[in-house]
Amino acid sequence: MFFDGAVNAKGVGIGAILISPDxxxxxxxxxxxxxxxxNTAEYEACILGMNMAxxxxxxxxxxxxxxxxxxxxxxETRDIKLLPYRQHVEDLSKRFKxxxxxxxxxxxxxxxxxxxxxxxxxxxxxxxxxxPLEIQVRERHGYCNVIGAGPNIQPWYHNILRFxxxxxxxxxxxxxxxxxxxxxxxxxxLSGEVLYKxxxxxxxLRCVDAEEAGRIMQEVxxxxxxxxxxxxxxxxxxxxxxxxxxxxxxxxxxxxxxAINARCMEI
Numbered sequence: 001m002f003f004d005g006a007v008n009a010k011g012v013g014i015g016a017i018l019i020s021p022d023x024x025x026x027x028x029x030x031x032x033x034x035x036x037x038x039n040t041a042e043y044e045a046c047i048l049g050m051n052m053a054x055x056x057x058x059x060x061x062x063x064x065x066x067x068x069x070x071x072x073x074x075x076e077t078r079d080i081k082l083l084p085y086r087q088h089v090e091d092l093s094k095r096f097k098x099x100x101x102x103x104x105x106x107x108x109x110x111x112x113x114x115x116x117x118x119x120x121x122x123x124x125x126x127x128x129x130x131x132p133l134e135i136q137v138r139e140r141h142g143y144c145n146v147i148g149a150g151p152n153i154q155p156w157y158h159n160i161l162r163f164x165x166x167x168x169x170x171x172x173x174x175x176x177x178x179x180x181x182x183x184x185x186x187x188x189x190l191s192g193e194v195l196y197k198x199x200x201x202x203x204x205l206r207c208v209d210a211e212e213a214g215r216i217m218q219e220v221x222x223x224x225x226x227x228x229x230x231x232x233x234x235x236x237x238x239x240x241x242x243x244x245x246x247x248x249x250x251x252x253x254x255x256x257x258x259a260i261n262a263r264c265m266e267i
Contacts, residue, residue: 001016001017001018001019001049001050001052001053002016002017002019002049002104002109002111002112003015003016003017003042003045003046003048003049003112004016004042004045004064004109004112004113004115004116005036005038005040005041005042005043005044005045005064005116006041006113006116006117006119006120007036007037007038007041007120008117008120008121010120010121011031011032011120011121012031012032012033012036012041012120013029013030013031013032013041013115013116013117013118013119013120013121014029014030014032014041014044014045014048014116014119015027015028015029015030015045015048015111015112015113015114015115015116015117015118015119016028016029016045016046016048016049016052016112016115017049017111017112017115018049018052018053025111026052027111027115028048028049028052028115029115029116029118029119030044030048030119031119031120031122032044032120037081038064039064039066039067039079039081039082040081040082040085041116042064042066042067043067043082043085043086043089044085045112045116046067046071046089047085047088047089047092050089050092050093050096051092053096054092054095054096064103065103068101068102068103069103070082070086071086071089071090071093071101072101155207155209155210156209156210157188157195157207157209159181160181160184160185160188160195161190161195163181163182163185164185164188164190164195165190169181188207189204194206194207195207196244197244204242205242205244206242206244207244208244
């Protein structure tokens with residue numbers, strides 16, 4: 001169990017994360033509405049986490065050296081405000097099958113620190129309910145879900161092209177999808193019927209559909225434009241040639257990897 005407290009100009013927040021043996025994370029966070037010092041906030045966070053893990057063997061880890069050493073009995077508790085906290089932690093400890101307190105550097109306690117900081121900074125009306133946060137991992141741009149090629153064989157850039165030509169949106173587009181199209185359309189340039197992607201250095205790359213992209217990659221990788229190369233070099237070479245499509249890096253890497261596997265089988 002990891003815990004941390006945060007005290008700043010916005011308020012006081014505490015956070016704790018219970019991690020099961022199979023790696024499941026169970027976060028908890030709270031905004032504290034009474035006066036707290038840094039040390040009392042750390043104790044509050046420790047108690048929050050311990051209450052989550054009652055009746056289980058647990059390893060408590062925090063980045064407050066003072067709190068850890070006090071509950072381990074290595075340091076005397078002289079601050080009168082901390083005495084009831086230490087006593088409560090000792091009482092809670094008796095309800096565990098086993099418990100061990102360890103000090104860890106702040107850099108290894110980032111998730112608990114982030115939860116505590118979030119709780120301390122966000123205004124939280126007492127009658128509101130906030131569901132637990134779910135942190136997703138995204139491996140591609142958000143607009144891929146909006147402008148990807150669909151069953152109608154439209155090119156990936158169809159929605160951007162239509163917006164630049166007519167300021168129109170897909171028929172069933174939501175408000176978020178419309179905002180996404182507008183935001184990303186600003187990175188493209190339309191010349192007649194040809195769509196170009198703007199690069200950070202103000203160059204223009206012609207947008208191509210999946211079929212043309214496949215042909216270009218095959219030609220470049222097969223040797224028309226140079227020798228065999230890895231995915232990164234292949235992708236960069238295609239960009240320098242003036243072409244762009246939305247999955248250029250992933251597709252080029254996959255093509256290069258397949259070619260390498262094929263050559264290994266031949267050998």
